Amino acid sequence: MEVSVLPLRRTLEVRSGENLLETLRRNEVPISYSCMAGRCGTCRCRVVSGNVLVTGAAETGRPTADGQSVLACQATLVEDCTIEIPEVDEIVVHPSKIIKTTVVGIEDLTHDIKRVRLALSKPFSFSAGQYASVQFAPDLVRPYSMAVTAGGEEAEFHIRIVPDGRVTSYVATQLKLGDAVRLSGPLGTAYLRSKTTDPVICIAGGTGLAPILSIVRSMAEQGVAYPVHLYFGVRSPRDIYGIEWLDELKARLPNLTVHVVVTSTNEPGPYRAGVVTDAVKHDWDSLKGWRAYVAGAPAMVDASTILLRQKGIRAEHVYADAFYASGV
DSSP states (O other), X not given: OEEEEETTTEEEEOOTTOBHHHHHHHTTXXXXXXXXXXXXXXXXXXXXXXXXXEOSTTSTTEEOOTTEEEEGGGEEEOSOEEEEOOOGGGOOBOXXXXXXXXXXXXXXXXXXXXXXXXXXXXOOOOOTTOEEEEEEETTEEEEEEOSSOTTSSEEEEEEEOOTTOHXXXXXXXXXXXXOEEEEEEEXXXXXXXXXXXXXXXXXXXXXXXXXXXXXXXXXXXXXXOSOEEEEEEESSGGGOOOHHHHHHHHHHOTTEEEEEEESSOOSOSSSEESOHHHHHHHHOSOOXXXXXXXXXXXXXXXXXXXXXXXXXXXXXXXXXXXXXXXXX
């Protein structure tokens, strides 16, 4: 049985019943992976032709259709097929870890956003823009994006407190300095692509600023020279945070331009009024040749993704991990 791999134009001889990710790794085909269990999404690829069986827990035995996206770690090879993997310059490999941490900081960023800092018991490797599963107690687990870059002694998360949310209510009322918290990951595919010089647009909504901060902080560490436009959308002036961090990043990245957009405001001030996607639509006739990172509520992420593609950014160059509010 043969598997053709695009864009490498390689053909692999395999046996029926083999796992796709294991086959790619054995043949030294470059592909991102982390958790190996279908949770992180980093080994996503596309079935161009032929069939594989999706073997995830919820979909065991489901055949694919041409053009369908699958996770390589959850795909079983059953016939000749053609698989398209991400561009080589997008490959990252951070084997999934479970890390014990200790709460060393809790502070208010806004009226409903907490900054939680965790001291790491050992190094935690991730790419800027990824997130982790944060477990505060056995039944209190939620994904949150890292707001800092890898290599430090702490992880940092920005957590919006949701009324009656189980996890966020615990963070607001019971979490304290010295508490033990478990991290697992990293997870997510909206990580910084470091081997490109294409200009970048970032769109963040609310606490979606956290992964965007991680991405732009990593750009500053790398000293990138390409243009970066960061749009930060919030509901009202009291939801704005992180301005001092953004000012610091502007000083380190001369080509960084920051746009803060407030949906509901009658107050004069330095910020733009309106919806963040409308601001992007107004500012740009074309974004052809650009790359984009988007983070925030699913509705904002979906609207931004559609707009950016309309403005000329290739679909595969719009990187986004939307978070849903279940179990908050």
